[in-house]
Amino acid sequence: MKKKDKDFSDKIFYWILKILGYGTMVLLAALVVVLLKVSFPIFEKFGLKFFILNDWNPVTRVFGALPFIYGTVVTSLLAIVIAVPVSIGIALFVTEIANSKIKKILSFLVEMLAAIPSVVYGLWGLFVLVPWLRNSVEPFLGKYLGFIPLFYGAPYGVGVLAAGIILAIMIVPTVSSICREIFYSVPNLFREGALALGATHWEMMKLAVVKSSVSGIFGASILGLGRALGETMAVTMVIGNRPQISPSLFSPAQTLASLIANEYNEASNSSHLAALTAMGLVLLMVSLAVNTFAKIIQKRFQMRTGVGK
Amino acid sequence: MTNLVEVNNLKAWIGEQQILKGISLSVQHNDVLAIIGPSGCGKSTFIRCLNRLHEEIIGARVEGEVKILNENIYGSTVDPVRVRRQIGMVFQKPNPFPSLSIYDNVAIGLKLAGIRRKSALDEVVERSLKQAALWDEVKDKLRMPGTSLSGGQQQRLCIARALAVNPPILLMDEPTSALDPISKAKIETLLQDLKRYVTIIMVTHNMQQASRVSSKTAFFLLGELIEFGPTEQIFTQPKAKLTEDYITGRFG
Ligand SMILES: Nc1ncnc2c1ncn2[C@@H]1O[C@H](COP(=O)(O)OP(=O)(O)O)[C@@H](O)[C@H]1O
Ligand SMILES: [Mg+2]
DSSP states (O other): OOHHHHHHHHHHHHHHHHHHHHHHHHHHHHHHHHHHHHHHHHHHHHTTHHHHOOOEETTTTEEOOHHHHHHHHHHHHHHHHHHHHHHHHHHHIIIIISOHHHHHHHHHHHHHHHHSOHHHHHHHIIIIIHHHIIIIIHHHHHHHHTTSGGGOSOOOSSSHHHHHHHHHHHHHHHHHHHHHHHHHTSOHHHHHHHHHTTOOHHHHIIIIIIGGGHHHHHHHHHHHHHHHHHOOHHHHHHSBOOOOOOSOTTSOBOOHHHHHHHHSTTOOSHHHHHHHHHHHHHHHHHHHHHHHHHHHHHHHHHHHHOOOO | OOOSEEEEEEEEEETTEEEEEEEEEEEOTTOEEEEEOSTTSSHHHHHHHHTTOGGGSTTEEEEEEEEETTEETTSTTOOHHHHHHHEEEEOSSOOOOTTSBHHHHHHHHHHHTTOOOHHHHHHHHHHHHHHTTOHHHHTTOTTSBGGGSOHHHHHHHHHHHHHTTOOSEEEEESTTTTSOHHHHHHHHHHHHHHTTTSEEEEEOSOHHHHHHHOSEEEEEETTEEEEEEEHHHHHHSOSSHHHHHHHTTSOO
């Protein structure tokens, strides 16, 4: 190829990338504009009260987002609380303990979890997880820890706890595989430094591996959180779909995504549709806020530790 | 005079490859032993056998005897964690823990040993940093991350970290080879001080360093100890032809 041709193809390539790059931004902006336009009547009617109104009634046309925001945030946080320690454990086992055969098998199995369709998780949740929670776990927790509001109330089975557990299982593959890569990237020098100081293997993992990876683990958690916030099908099937705010993990609830999935088909009037679209907008904003917050925190950690960039 | 370290017929493997082929030597209190030899001859492996770090490599195996203060550290009832806690080690590349402050990097050895009392830690951190000639440079920023220091400072921080538990022995694996000439010189000066209170066993690539700092020298070649004796003798009247060739730079 002559130099001129090369310059020319370089230029084309450059422009393609540039268009793709700007295209993404335009797409996001367009999405927001459409959502805003369709949901505008709701904000016109309720204003900011829309976000704090604890009521949802398509018949009387009262629409408040609060119980759904609550349900979304609480189930996702619960998922993170369960999934992150489990993922760290799996990643440590794979990188620091398992021999190479077990390592391969376990990594494969965890990756398979990521390939299971959401609706299959939902079915499993409905037929296996929910009955187990209703008949064994929730009565047990209620009996011994019932004095804590979290574990108070009737064991429905369907509800926040079921949704949180399903979400946790669904995000473990993502979070644990990122953690695994982060742990692999910790130089052996730190491990040997810790061992040479007389650290046991556990202490070494904590000191040299986990602590050096804090910002990376945080990033992995946020990625998992992002996935949990928007997850729809499986959650819809096990959360009980009741818009209410209760401190108990046993009680049914509803998320932004599950509400939209449930009611979109039967939206009876234009303001109902507008309200659902507004919910979509809220979900988008929550996700963007979480990610932005995460980026800021991660920067902070990086400046402190200099690892996990 | 009793030996601080006595190595008898030490052999080491990684997988099928035999790296040390029967090493015997002894070190007395306040010796500085320099281990020299071409790359890959087993110098690092040798000192990693002295604190049982070698066995952490997958497929690694050790035979023979290493007595420290008359106890065979490869005895069947000996816990390697306890052995390592009593012996300091400094690596080729500085490796302060990135998540810990300067202070905590120095205090970590004591914390691992279960010491939590703040006044005790304060005292040891100051003493160790002074011993490592780093105190004046960091005393106002003890809470900064250890990794915020320059390479040479980080290596001195690692020396302080190793000294904090007051080990009788300090193992050093080419501690200056990753540093710039000025940092290198600083650490060499520091070694002259350190040898007053700790016995040093140091791998070095650098003949001048070996002859300046050490009192004994061991020359390794292909996993065997070719010659071992007082540094002056090794450098002026080596007994083995191979040693002479190596020291005069004819190979390696
Ligand atoms: N982690 C390891 N895995 C496999 N082989 C190793 C490892 N570390 C060292 N070796 C081998 O052991 C031999 C001696 O290495 P080493 O003790 O590091 O030599 P030196 O420090 O004298 O350069 C070399 O042949 C090297 O390839
Ligand atoms: Mg070496």
